[in-house]
Amino acid sequence: MAYIFPGKIFPSALNAYIQCPFKFKCHNDKDVKAEFIENPESFVGKIVHLALENFFDIKKVPINERKDQDIGQMIRHLWARVPKSSWSSACWSAKERKELFGSTEQEKAFGLKAIAMIKNYISKADLSIVPLSLEDWMQCSVGEFVIAGKIDRIDQDSESSISVWDYKTGKLPFYDSIEKIIKDDPQIPIYAIIASKLYPFAKKIKAGLIYIQYSKIYDIIWTKDELEEVENEIIKTIREAKDNTDFSPRINNLCPWCDYKNICPDKDKIKEKDSKIEEVIW
Ligand code: SF4
Structure with a gap:
């Protein structure tokens, strides 16, 4: 394996x-790191991000035109122009899109x-914001x-406060509280610190996730002092990751979907999720 501790730490x-x-360890090993393969859901995720980037950019859509924006036209225009990768300007052809979607x-x-x-x-968002x-x-x-x-959106809420947002286009999270979500996933704390x-x-930093499909928001507000404590925790976790030398597998609920399951030393201990089917009784 060619593991290298990353020079820049991304939330993932x-x-x-x-x-x-x-x-x-696998995630940071160029020889085994899972390659990203586009699928219909990730394509839609990109479109939604692109559309909201355009929608809230006042150079493209003035604030007073937001309400009457033709979203269908915007999505159709972007759909044909989604780049195949972040390092290329080539777009998906109609034939490739047909293959991708079936x-x-x-x-x-x-x-x-x-x-x-x-x-x-x-229809439910604040259309007066200037990111x-x-x-x-x-x-x-x-x-x-x-x-x-890559931070989806940062808004200025007042002379001394900002909001930092990440859009999600998938299902609602397993946990129904931001405190539980950020315990497992440092994305929101990392974006808030940056x-x-x-x-x-900004003396007050609101940060959160917006589940677009459901218009559901999970957010948290930190003062600068509180965020300093969060930063210390993040540094502690990064140090721990850097000093780790045995990289033992840790079986968890997400193992069945892990990209590295096939090379995992503990793969035989992983129980497949939902293997038991219980038929309906009506
Ligand atoms: S399958 Fe589970 S234990 Fe194995 S590498 Fe993936 S997350 Fe770790």
């Missing part, structure tokens, strides 16, 4: 470590679902490390 890497040190009818069904999802979110940043790659130093990520350092005027 730290999340892998919290779940399982062996998974973290048929033109299925592609249409996913497209209509994306339009409905965004219309539903926008400080949209879909930007950002990073900052914490202790001896650099943390980084935003607070890049916008030092």
Whole structure:
């Protein structure tokens, strides 16, 4: 294996470590790291992010035109222009999209679902916001490390407060409270720390997840002092990951979906989820 401790820590890497040190090792090994393969859901996820980036960009859609924006037209325009990867400007051809979705009818069904999802979110969202940043790659130093990520949206709420948002296009999370969600996943704390350092005027930092399909928000507010404690915890976890030398597998609830299950030393101990089928009784 060619494991290298990352120069920049992204939330996905730290999340892998919290779940399982062996998974973290695989995630940071260029020889075994799972390759990302586009699927219909990830394509829709990209479209939704692109559409909301355009929608909240006042250079593209002035605030007074947001309410009357033709979301269907916007999605159809973007759909044909989704780049195949972040390092190439080549777009998906109609033939490739048909293959990805299985048929033109299925592609249409996913497209209509994306339009409905965004219309539903926008109908309940605050349309007066002027974001400080949209879909930007950002990073900052914490202790001896650099943390980084692509932050979907940062809004200025007042002269001394900001909100940091990540859009989710999938199902609602397993946990129904932000405190439980961030215990397992450091994405929101990491984004809040980066935003607070890049916008030092903010004394209060709200950060959270927006589940677009359900217009459901999970958020938390930190003062700068509280966020400093969160930062110390993040540094502690990164140090632990760096100093870890045995990378033992840690069986957890997400093992059945782990990209590294086939090379996991404990693969025989993993119980397949939902293997028992109980028929309906009506
Ligand atoms: S299957 Fe489970 S224990 Fe094995 S590497 Fe993946 S997360 Fe770790």
